[in-house]
Amino acid sequence: MVDPTTEPLLVLVSRIAVAFGIGALIGLERERSESGGTFAGSRTFPLFAIFGALVQAFFPDLLPVALIALALPLTVAYGGKIMTEGDLGLTTLTAALLTVVLGALATHSHRGMVLSIIAGGVVTALLSAKGTIHGFVDRIDESERRASVKFVLVVLVVLPLLPDRELAVLFGLNPRFVWLMVVFVTGLSFVAYVLSRTVGAERGIALTGVLGGFVSSTATTVSMAERSTDAPSLYRICAFSTVIASIVMFPRAAVEIAVVNPALLPHVAVPLGAMTVTGTLVAGLVYWRSTPESAIETDVENPFRLRPALFFGVVFAGVLLVSESAHSWVGASGVYVTAFLSGLADVDAISITLSRLAAEGAISQQVATTGIVIGAIANTLVKAGLAWLLGTRRLALLVTAILGVVSVVGLGFALVQF
Known part of the structure; x- marks a missing residue:
């Protein structure tokens, strides 16, 4: 000093x-x-x-x-x-x-x-923000409060106790790093959840997609698909919200990459940025041609819940092990297959995993970038599948077309830049 x-x-x-x-x-x-x-x-x-x-x-x-x-x-x-x-x-x-x-x-x-x-x-x-904070607390029911308290207590108790080193019994995993990533990803979701609760039921359709995407793009897609079934004439606005919720995961993944491996961010930012811009522009055109409804709601839950957090931790640890092993056994193709399969369930896990492996030199930046894009594409395919399964044909066609263009653009930029 x-x-x-x-x-x-x-x-x-x-x-x-x-x-x-x-x-x-x-x-x-x-x-x-x-x-x-x-x-x-x-x-x-x-x-x-x-x-x-x-x-x-x-x-x-x-x-x-x-x-x-x-x-x-x-x-x-x-x-x-x-x-x-x-x-x-x-x-x-x-x-x-x-x-x-x-x-x-x-x-x-x-x-x-x-x-x-x-x-x-x-x-x-x-x-x-006294009034806003008190209003937010009043809108949270008792079960959500208890879930949040349990999660925070587990984080505060468990995190300091976990060893900060790779353990042979866990196949070389660092338990503190795994749990820290669980807390980080859940924290991102909670920030969006707080904003969605603060804005309340009067939020517009654009904010519905953005906040719903940060909390749970899958929940948003399901909600919009069901909405289109109840009111088929709203298929364009529901498609807009679904696409926006799907592409929000690209900047979210970029934030996670910037935290885990900042050196990889310039490479990943090109394809993820192209996918975000393309999806936003096309979705914006759909929104412009539609009649907005001011209060389309998505059913999102408080992400501070112990069971989903533990599930993500297991998925993340599994993806980390499989990705590293697949690269050792099969090479880059093994990473890409793992990225695609992991992306079907969750983009956060594969984004953080490949960023970590690239930072350690286990895989190249090219392989990490391409794998992250493949995982993101796989997740967009899931959203299109949900639209076909739960929504109207018009909604499914529109969502598939937009997300298909977004996927082609992202993969093209990922392959061209190296």
Whole structure:
């Protein structure tokens, strides 16, 4: 850590200014809040931040003492607020103490300053979203809440206990990496699930496809197919939602690849990007020729459920073992067959697996890229099959035609670029 007192005066002043800005941002939000404005607002919070910044800059060893010294009068003031207003909320008191810490972070180091800016923005957004968050919680039933709590507890308990090394008893698998990928993929789905719940029943058809695709493209396809059966005249708008939900898995796969193997992303981005753009343009044309309905719903479940997460972990571990073995025994063709079969069930598993193998040098970037595209194509074929099985003939023909074009484009770009 660099001693702030030895840095140029301008640098120290700029960091204190950052602390002031963070405090002002949080203070303005608390001033606007009915519950927080009378306790501390737009003047008090910047003072909290400057207090933390100055203590950290010149008396860093006394920061814990300073926090305790500030907590005492804050607690007294909070008690007075409870007596006069009857408000038992701890949000503003907690935000005040956190503002002091963020101010101290700003003068701790350059990394601390950057972190304090990010954290300050997150804190402000979280405080501002009180109504949205409470509304979201109210829309979740008790069974979903219990499922979420169980999943989070298992993650917190299991992940630290898993060994972070390859185990012979698991055929060379790293159990912590496998479980970490389970948590990562489920987290992506949960973000989209939260957004879909937040937007609610009034969301438009485009958002239905996008959010439904991130949570479960299969569920979205089934829902749209059944919808087209109930109302055949809506086959175009249902096809649009189905295609959008299907192609959302391409940028989702790109995010997963960027996390696991950033070096592979430039190669995979070309075919996946071409597939996404092609599918969006053709689906957009279908949407333009249709009559949108404002509240087509998809039945998506909370992805924070233990059984689906464990199932994905088993699938991912199996795909990882089979892909590596198939490449050793048969070469690239073995990887492609595995990618196709795996893609019929799930794109996430094969995308992460091949990215991992490419990062370790077990397979080439060309094989990984082509395999990921083949897995994505296999999954689009499943969506077309569901449209034929559960939807109307018009829906099935339109979905098959669009996804067929998307698949040809993606495979073509994957083969041409190497």
